Amino acid sequence: xxxxxxxxxxxxxxxxxxxxxxxxxxxxxxxxxxxxxxxxxxxxxxxxxxxxxxxxxxxxxxxxxxxxxxxxxxxxxxxxxxxxxxxxxxxxxxxxxxxxxxxxxxxxxxxxxxxxx
Amino acid sequence: xxxxxxxxxxxxxxxxxxxxxxxxxxxxxxxxxxxxxxxxxxxxxxxxxxxxxxxxxxxxxxxxxxxxxxxxxxxxxxxxxxxxxxxxxxxxxxxxxxxxxxxxxxxxxxxxxxx
Numbered sequence: 001x002x003x004x005x006x007x008x009x010x011x012x013x014x015x016x017x018x019x020x021x022x023x024x025x026x027x028x029x030x031x032x033x034x035x036x037x038x039x040x041x042x043x044x045x046x047x048x049x050x051x052x053x054x055x056x057x058x059x060x061x062x063x064x065x066x067x068x069x070x071x072x073x074x075x076x077x078x079x080x081x082x083x084x085x086x087x088x089x090x091x092x093x094x095x096x097x098x099x100x101x102x103x104x105x106x107x108x109x110x111x112x113x114x115x116x117x
Numbered sequence: 118x119x120x121x122x123x124x125x126x127x128x129x130x131x132x133x134x135x136x137x138x139x140x141x142x143x144x145x146x147x148x149x150x151x152x153x154x155x156x157x158x159x160x161x162x163x164x165x166x167x168x169x170x171x172x173x174x175x176x177x178x179x180x181x182x183x184x185x186x187x188x189x190x191x192x193x194x195x196x197x198x199x200x201x202x203x204x205x206x207x208x209x210x211x212x213x214x215x216x217x218x219x220x221x222x223x224x225x226x227x228x229x230x231x232x
Contacts, residue, residue, distance in 0.1 A: 040205075040225070041224070042224060042225050043222060045219060045220070048219075056219070090160055090161070092161075103166060103167075103211070106163075106220060108153075108161040110158075110159055110160045111159070113158075
């Protein structure tokens with residue numbers, strides 16, 4: 001099973017709302033990633049978790065708050081977002097993140113399409 | 118530091134024609150190279166990757182790519198395009214000994230296939 005699942009598929013929220021995105025994998029991977037992708041652009045890395053600890057934060061605004069409750073689950077908590085935060089949010093996982101030094105594959109989920117009004 | 122340049126933001130081919138998507142990389146250390154495909158409203162799927170060994174890499178759906186160190190290129194090819202190949206294609210690089218697992222993506226190439 002090489003599947004990464006994400007819920008919800010679509011989300012519309014107002015600028016004062018609080019919502020969460022969820023990502024799950026059951027491949028035994030110990031690294032998980034959040035990316036943001038605007039239309040017609042490549043994914044931009046936001047956060048990396050390695051062994052349930054935050055290892056990379058790409059200077060993401062604090063209105064995005066990641067959480068890794070266990071090795072299979074990754075959440076992204078959203079609060080007071082701006083319209084420019086509207087995008088496709090992709091989750092990915094790999095066996096380890098140090099393993100990318102060995103050419104590991106990142107497996108991507110289908111994404112959550114977020115619209116901030 | 119690493120970077121990736123994909124030549125051509127949009128490529129159009131006829132069904133049955135050769136597909137050639139160009140990717141050049143810059144890396145101060147030996148790179149690992151990836152091609153991902155993204156179909157509309159979906160996530161990214163790995164087509165193929167180069168890590169070590171044979172420089173001609175075969176992937177899924179009939180795609181292949183050749184790592185050419187002297188040209189710093191990793192172009193993606195497919196002998197005969199199919200309508201289902203229409204998608205966005207991303208080339209990506211990750212450096213060996215890279216700490217933290219960062220993939221550096223190119224800007225992407227949208228492939229259209231005409232009947």
